[in-house]
Amino acid sequence: MNPNKAAIYARFSPGADREKSSTIEAQIAMCRQKAEADGFSVDEADIYIDRRVSAASTDRPAFQQMLANIYQRQFPARLYVKDDKRLFRNVKEALVITEDIWQHEVEIHFCLADTGDPRQSDANWFMGIQFQVYAEMERRRKARETYEHQKQNALAGFSNGGLPPYGYQRQKVEITGATGIKKEKLSWQINPSTAPAVALTFELHQQGTSCRQIAEILNQQGYRTQKDNLFSGATVASWFRNPFPFAGVMIWGRHNKKRQVTAEEELVQQPQSYPGIISLELAQQVYQAHKNKDKKPAYRGSKYLLTGLMKCAHCGQRFVSHTNLKKKQYYYVCGYRNRRKSSCCNHLWVQMKRIEQQLRTEIDDYILAEGFLESYLQACLTDSETDQPTQAELIKTRQQQLQQCKVRIDNLVSALADQTLPQQEIINRLQKEQKQKVELQSQLDRFQSLPEQKVVDLGQFRQLLKRELDDQDCQKAALQGLIDEIKVYVDRRMEVKFKISNSPTSPRLANPADRGKTGYGVLPRARVLI
Ligand SMILES: [Zn+2]
Numbered sequence: 001m002n003p004n005k006a007a008i009y010a011r012f013s014p015g016a017d018r019e020k021s022s023t024i025e026a027q028i029a030m031c032r033q034k035a036e037a038d039g040f041s042v043d044e045a046d047i048y049i050d051r052r053v054s055a056a057s058t059d060r061p062a063f064q065q066m067l068a069n070i071y072q073r074q075f076p077a078r079l080y081v082k083d084d085k086r087l088f089r090n091v092k093e094a095l096v097i098t099e100d101i102w103q104h105e106v107e108i109h110f111c112l113a114d115t116g117d118p119r120q121s122d123a124n125w126f127m128g129i130q131f132q133v134y135a136e137m138e139r140r141r142k143a144r145e146t147y148e149h150q151k152q153n154a155l156a157g158f159s160n161g162g163l164p165p166y167g168y169q170r171q172k173v174e175i176t177g178a179t180g181i182k183k184e185k186l187s188w189q190i191n192p193s194t195a196p197a198v199a200l201t202f203e204l205h206q207q208g209t210s211c212r213q214i215a216e217i218l219n220q221q222g223y224r225t226q227k228d229n230l231f232s233g234a235t236v237a238s239w240f241r242n243p244f245p246f247a248g249v250m251i252w253g254r255h256n257k258k259r260q261v262t263a264e265e266e267l268v269q270q271p272q273s274y275p276g277i278i279s280l281e282l283a284q285q286v287y288q289a290h291k292n293k294d295k296k297p298a299y300r301g302s303k304y305l306l307t308g309l310m311k312c313a314h315c316g317q318r319f320v321s322h323t324n325l326k327k328k329q330y331y332y333v334c335g336y337r338n339r340r341k342s343s344c345c346n347h348l349w350v351q352m353k354r355i356e357q358q359l360r361t362e363i364d365d366y367i368l369a370e371g372f373l374e375s376y377l378q379a380c381l382t383d384s385e386t387d388q389p390t391q392a393e394l395i396k397t398r399q400q401q402l403q404q405c406k407v408r409i410d411n412l413v414s415a416l417a418d419q420t421l422p423q424q425e426i427i428n429r430l431q432k433e434q435k436q437k438v439e440l441q442s443q444l445d446r447f448q449s450l451p452e453q454k455v456v457d458l459g460q461f462r463q464l465l466k467r468e469l470d471d472q473d474c475q476k477a478a479l480q481g482l483i484d485e486i487k488v489y490v491d492r493r494m495e496v497k498f499k500i501s502n503s504p505t506s507p508r509l510a511n512p513a514d515r516g517k518t519g520y521g522v523l524p525r526a527r528v529l530i
Contacts, residue, residue: 005076006035007046009066011086013054024049030111031080038078038109046076063087067097070104077105083112084128085135094132122427123416154252157273158185163226165245167191167198167277188274197223198246198277201236205286211236240290244269247283248276305356305476306332306486313489315344322349334488346490359496360469363482367498368466373458376500391447398444405437 010027028047035042048062069075079101081087087108088094101108102119118125150160164170168188177183197218204214212233219230245251250273256262271280303321310319310332317336323329330352337344366372412430415421468478487495 003077004040005046006038006040006042006078006080007048007066007076008032008035008042009048009063009079009081009086011050011053011060011063013052024051027082027086030082034109034111035078035080040076040078042080043076067101070101070106073104075104075106078107078109080109080111083110083135084131085138088132088135090139091129091132091136094135095129098128122424126427150252151268153185154250154268155270156185157250157270158187159250160252161186164188164191166226166239167195167246168274171274190275190277194223195277197221198239201239202243202246202278202282202286205240206282211240237290240286243278243283243286244280246277247280248272248274249280249283250274303330304332304352305479306352306359309480309483310350310486310488312336312344312346313487313495314346317344319350319488321352332488346488348488348490348492350488355494359479359486362496363469367482367500368462373462377458395444395447398440398447402437402440402444405433405440409433409437 008028008031010024010031012024032042048066050060050062053060084094088097098108098118102117107117113131115128115131116124118128153160165188167190169191171187171189173185173187175183175185201214201218204217214236215231215233223231225231225235239246248271250270252268253262254267307321308318312319312334315334315336317334319332320335320338322331322333322338332350332352332355333348334344334346337346409430412426412433416423416426416430465478468474482498484497484499
């Protein structure tokens with residue numbers, strides 16, 4: 001440990017314009033000045049520099065070396081850094097490493113906004129963390145900005161880096177921006193030595209050659225992959241799954257951060273960005289063919305719409321589906337009896353189509369009938385009006401609470417400045433108040449953003465429900481949403497309990513006239529059809 005010596009850490013991110021704003025020389029000069037003002041001198045060997053390294057990167061050689069030296073206690077007494085953003089990737093890292101460095105008896109000093117020894121006082125610790133949180137916010141904003149810039153770059157038909165597609169090589173293009181400044185962009189140009197392999201691959205594919213055979217032919221002709229390996233059928237197949245880069249389409253954002261393939265609609269695909277080896281039509285044709293080939297049969301949901309809803313009134317078990325494919329007969333039967341005939345005496349075999357059609361008629365006549373939803377909504381509104389504060393009342397109370405909270409925070413802050421009360425206690429209470437303030441503010445925002453008592457368009461809702469009940473893909477979900485349970489009695493009676501009903505206390509019973517009809521007893525809430 002050298003008592004009057006200090007070290008400096010400096011870093012700048014990749015990217016030309018950022019380099020200008022804070023050069024390494026400026027950072028070092030700034031740190032050296034502060035060190036000397038504090039009575040410390042800096043040896044050249046104690047200056048650590050990471051050039052063109054993002055703070056988010058795990059690979060910061062100078063930073064790693066510096067930490068190693070600190071841990072081995074071969075380090076000056078102080079470390080000077082321009083600001084906390086130079087040092088840490090995120091809040092978590094900052095918390096751990098800052099404390100670690102101080103523990104190894106090295107003082108960290110920032111030229112901008114020095115927060116002091118976090119172990120010395122809770123206020124120092126608190127301030128340090130505030131700066132870290134702010135820095136992280138900045139990093140997130142920056143990441144978002146970079147994402148948008150790259151997207152725009154791709155939309156303009158340029159690459160954001162990475163390997164070119166097979167058959168291409170990098171090409172630097174100079175363009176003149178809107179402000180007249182010349183910029184260098186990256187694009188792809190045909191690589192005469194590998195492009196014929198791509199053309200050959202798609203030609204062979206058109207003739208019906210398999211991926212594996214194509215790979216063998218490419219290998220025989222002496223072609224190798226970009227990583228200098230032999231071609232495999234899988235590599236060739238991957239070209240057919242994503243053939244657009246070979247047709248001059250600049251693609252960006254194909255993988256997300258976890259290297260998963262992103263949804264097609266989130267991709268940037270810009271055609272005619274560079275010369276194609278194959279035509280766009282061919283690429284589209286191959287893509288469609290392979291897309292359909294890979295696709296599993298679409299999920300149609302269960303053929304049986306009422307599984308899970310029907311319940312045996314006798315034993316309480318659910319009804320399950322029973323299919324006889326040979327006779328093309330589809331039934332619901334008591335699940336218990338289905339396993340062992342002697343388990344339940346409910347011997348009903350309920351025809352799938354028949355019960356489903358009958359239920360649908362019931363829904364049309366009852367729930368979708370004019371007036372039902374209207375009176376249901378009216379009943380709901382009456383219920384909620386009586387026991388809930390209005391939106392305006394909620395907003396008013398939250399505003400008052402927020403105001404009180406702000407006053408308390410002001411008082412605490414002045415108490416902190418006066419240093420009359422125990423600091424820790426004040427900070428604890430301050431944190432609590434801050435939390436409450438954020439919570440109140442978000443509640444207030446939510447209440448204020450609510451539309452004022454909107455009138456529901458029930459006609460539209462009715463149409464929507466009808467459409468869902470007709471749509472094969474979602475009719476099951478719609479039914480499950482509408483119906484609570486269907487009880488099946490041995491005497492072919494069924495009780496349908498809907499989730500919404502206008503007569504919760506006295507269920508409407510079936511019109512006796514219906515009793516003579518064939519079919520099952522189905523009624524909203526409790527209908528008997530025999
Ligand atoms: Zn049963």
